[in-house]
Amino acid sequence: MIEELEGLGRLGEELCEEARRRSVRLFWRAQLRSIHSVAVQDGKTESSSRVTAGGHGVHVVTADGRSALASRDDFVPDAARDLLARAVEIADGGASLGATRAVVPDLPRTRGVAVPELVPAYDRIDLADTARRLTELEQEIRAGEDDVQIRVGFRADLDGWRILREDGSDVRFVIPRTVVSVRAAHRRAGRSHSASASAFSPSCRALGCGDFVTLLTKRARRAVELVRRLPDAPAHPSGSFPLVIDYALAKGLAHEAFGHASEADGFRSSVLARDGRFRTGTRVGADHVSIVDEPVADDHAWQPFSANGLTRDPVRIVDRGRLSEALADPWSAEAGGVPLRGSARAESYRSAPLPRMTNIRIEVDGAGPAPGDFEDYDPERVRSLLAEAGVFRRHREIRYLSGYSGGQVNTTSGEFVFNCKAIYVLDESSIRLHKPAIFSGSMFGALESVREAFGPLRLDALGYCGKWGQSVPSSGGSHYFLVLDAHPEVKLGGGA
Amino acid sequence: MTSSPHFERFIDLLRTREAAGAVRAWSAAMQEGRRLSLGIKDREIGNPHSPLRLSEDGGLHYRIVWDQGTYSAGRVERRTLADAPEEALDEARETAYDDPDAAWIPPAVPLPAVETHVAATARIAAGDTTPFAERLGVIRARFERSGARTWSGGCGASEGSLRYASSEGADYRTAGTGVSWYVGLDGELGDGHSGRHLDSDAEFDARLSRLFSLREIFSREATPPAPGTLPVLLDPGVVESYVLGTLFHHLSGSTVAHGEGRFSREDFGSEERLLRDDLELSHDPTVSLRRGTYRFTGEGVPAAPVTYVRGGRLVTPRLGLKYARRLGLEPNAAPAAYDCVRFTGAEVVPFAEGLRRAAGGIRVLGVLGVHTQDIASGDFSLAAPQSLAVGDEGETGRVRATISGNLFDVLRDRALRFVSFEGETTPGLLFSCRVDPK
Numbered sequence: 001m002i003e004e005l006e007g008l009g010r011l012g013e014e015l016c017e018e019a020r021r022r023s024v025r026l027f028w029r030a031q032l033r034s035i036h037s038v039a040v041q042d043g044k045t046e047s048s049s050r051v052t053a054g055g056h057g058v059h060v061v062t063a064d065g066r067s068a069l070a071s072r073d074d075f076v077p078d079a080a081r082d083l084l085a086r087a088v089e090i091a092d093g094g095a096s097l098g099a100t101r102a103v104v105p106d107l108p109r110t111r112g113v114a115v116p117e118l119v120p121a122y123d124r125i126d127l128a129d130t131a132r133r134l135t136e137l138e139q140e141i142r143a144g145e146d147d148v149q150i151r152v153g154f155r156a157d158l159d160g161w162r163i164l165r166e167d168g169s170d171v172r173f174v175i176p177r178t179v180v181s182v183r184a185a186h187r188r189a190g191r192s193h194s195a196s197a198s199a200f201s202p203s204c205r206a207l208g209c210g211d212f213v214t215l216l217t218k219r220a221r222r223a224v225e226l227v228r229r230l231p232d233a234p235a236h237p238s239g240s241f242p243l244v245i246d247y248a249l250a251k252g253l254a255h256e257a258f259g260h261a262s263e264a265d266g267f268r269s270s271v272l273a274r275d276g277r278f279r280t281g282t283r284v285g286a287d288h289v290s291i292v293d294e295p296v297a298d299d300h301a302w303q304p305f306s307a308n309g310l311t312r313d314p315v316r317i318v319d320r321g322r323l324s325e326a327l328a329d330p331w332s333a334e335a336g337g338v339p340l341r342g343s344a345r346a347e348s349y350r351s352a353p354l355p356r357m358t359n360i361r362i363e364v365d366g367a368g369p370a371p372g373d374f375e376d377y378d379p380e381r382v383r384s385l386l387a388e389a390g391v392f393r394r395h396r397e398i399r400y401l402s403g404y405s406g407g408q409v410n411t412t413s414g415e416f417v418f419n420c421k422a423i424y425v426l427d428e429s430s431i432r433l434h435k436p437a438i439f440s441g442s443m444f445g446a447l448e449s450v451r452e453a454f455g456p457l458r459l460d461a462l463g464y465c466g467k468w469g470q471s472v473p474s475s476g477g478s479h480y481f482l483v484l485d486a487h488p489e490v491k492l493g494g495g496a
Numbered sequence: 497m498t499s500s501p502h503f504e505r506f507i508d509l510l511r512t513r514e515a516a517g518a519v520r521a522w523s524a525a526m527q528e529g530r531r532l533s534l535g536i537k538d539r540e541i542g543n544p545h546s547p548l549r550l551s552e553d554g555g556l557h558y559r560i561v562w563d564q565g566t567y568s569a570g571r572v573e574r575r576t577l578a579d580a581p582e583e584a585l586d587e588a589r590e591t592a593y594d595d596p597d598a599a600w601i602p603p604a605v606p607l608p609a610v611e612t613h614v615a616a617t618a619r620i621a622a623g624d625t626t627p628f629a630e631r632l633g634v635i636r637a638r639f640e641r642s643g644a645r646t647w648s649g650g651c652g653a654s655e656g657s658l659r660y661a662s663s664e665g666a667d668y669r670t671a672g673t674g675v676s677w678y679v680g681l682d683g684e685l686g687d688g689h690s691g692r693h694l695d696s697d698a699e700f701d702a703r704l705s706r707l708f709s710l711r712e713i714f715s716r717e718a719t720p721p722a723p724g725t726l727p728v729l730l731d732p733g734v735v736e737s738y739v740l741g742t743l744f745h746h747l748s749g750s751t752v753a754h755g756e757g758r759f760s761r762e763d764f765g766s767e768e769r770l771l772r773d774d775l776e777l778s779h780d781p782t783v784s785l786r787r788g789t790y791r792f793t794g795e796g797v798p799a800a801p802v803t804y805v806r807g808g809r810l811v812t813p814r815l816g817l818k819y820a821r822r823l824g825l826e827p828n829a830a831p832a833a834y835d836c837v838r839f840t841g842a843e844v845v846p847f848a849e850g851l852r853r854a855a856g857g858i859r860v861l862g863v864l865g866v867h868t869q870d871i872a873s874g875d876f877s878l879a880a881p882q883s884l885a886v887g888d889e890g891e892t893g894r895v896r897a898t899i900s901g902n903l904f905d906v907l908r909d910r911a912l913r914f915v916s917f918e919g920e921t922t923p924g925l926l927f928s929c930r931v932d933p934k
Contacts (some may be wrong), residue, residue: 187757331545436877
């Protein structure tokens, strides 16, 4: 893949030359992708495949500001030249549709290469060997519990990009992502429950790494235990409660509640903007709370350059309770009144890039200690941590929301939802498991209610974000645990 | 749509290896298509975040049973078909594994004659944006009179072809078109159309009128009902995204075979009614010119009507080739879009009657968090910020609520009612569950 990306430069330069001749701005994106995947269940391989895909997108802005994106799944030079001509033609035709005119600002000429050392190994993945290892892993996770259905999946995704602009910018980068996931399901008395666990590594040889396997096995065993217990758990009533959430849920809170509303392409309707401009300086949360998004090396959502060929900068969205910076790209920064940050990402060469998050985190000043590894914190140990910190002196009971299972936001209204895998009601003498329930409310209420944090930052909560139908990897986290006071605009549940 | 020579070359290679004894059986399905689309973001049509887009792509899906009985399934992209088909086959062999349930190719059979292609739609997909320009003009004019703050949405058209050939003598071909438009107001309410051809001007106007009328009611804040077990009327869009999405997951052959859902193999064909005794769920992909219409699947299964649930009894799961064999049942044609799905009960009440029976409760227009639910349990706890309070005289205005319960309890409830909505093929559902207004 690395050699092929290098070789594509000539085609890109030729198109850039043609764009200059036609006096159009060009963002040329070539993508090569390979995905190896294997799934095993009940000791058998259920699927095994290697898929490759590639193509390029010609994104033009004409002299009068109309834009169009044309794409093909090959790199045939004649077809590529036709594609550019076609893109200019349909952009010019945008006038009849009332298409908006865009101004392309002066952009920094950017050249760079980012190819991690782990990338070449992705060309030598042995799927049969991977399947054997997954089968062993399934048995280790099952640990003799034959009434639980366990599916183990391996996915090694190599995502390579070459992006050129007619101003001489040229970046190429390759993102290696390997995820091993486990889904557990259990049926009893006609009722089924499921839970999942996963772990990420930039190395496609992660299954040969003891630390990785230990981490995955711990998470998976917890999922197995949960699906066995959930059928007997009661539903949780609706209401506003003091909460403790783990770092994965904190990632969900940052991503859903604030990250999306800070994406500058939505400022004409976002609650974090007024008259299309970011409300920089506005107080939106407690003074000791900040939210930061930035690409993190060796992370699931790492992306060193934007899909428009700019260097991706860190963005401090909330700085000690006040709005500070936004996720912005060339089309949205100036209009939104925020600095250009190279925040655009795209799912594929077919997609128009949008300002998107990478790895987002909540930081809390003065976080308390949480000794040891996060994975060793079961509900009992969480309760001990809270008891030692005196949290039960403030709240007789506290709801511990464990494990993130997705979320959604309406950036226009500021309403967000996300769900957990389990709810534990903790007090000084007991722990009671409840079924998961939706956690929803106003983003301002949620950030205002963050009271304290425990533990160091842990940023490996992984997910996928589906903004405008484009799925890109996301990640993030926070301190091991965040404590949220009850807030009338933030609710849990209800349950039937 | 120029890659047919590459397809021919690839299946020639398969035939050669079959004749040499390296391949026992095979199938190949080549899809090619092009699409034109346009987005609207906060009143801006075709800005760089949602530009006019034109795309062309294709690929070939193969299923190969090798000489030793091992099996490979995968996809070859168009450029590999052109440049390196031999290498693609060699790579397919390297990924082979033992999967006796998947390792078979269905016999060639006659296909149904159904219409899936509309020339007018194909012209849009090729670049004629005139029909979209006219529609966008109407939408913009309605928006400007409406008092809504912003609108977003999109429109698009596609044309594609699919050719399937196999070692069993099949050589199936089909071509189809698709077109859609969607309008969302203030990021909260939306409606649109998706089909093989554009809806008529009258249907378009009627749908827009319903949307803007709904927005008028939605713009008023209503006094929420007290929390409790209340009537809830789910709009068809919510029924599709949550109810049918969950039900079809539980009816998937994979879910059944692996014991990951509500139903087991023994439940299918049994006399036991696991859902309410009048409940029906079926699918017919042979009705011409629906979005979900097709002639055959990518595995070479011909389109034919399928009944999943009849009289509350389970008839068959959704079955591709692999899980059909594993469960000892016949493969069937999976739903491609909800406009070919029939979900109903003995009594379907008109919308006005449904709304009357929902008095004291809420009408749910949209929910957040469908993908966050534990789909295996059927338990739901969904935020419903786009809801309307329903009084004795109909909807009174907007409320926000959480709804919770268990879907399978709902689908067995005697009080469940199906409600017809104008312009929709999927019904709404009226039932009672826990409602917690905010």
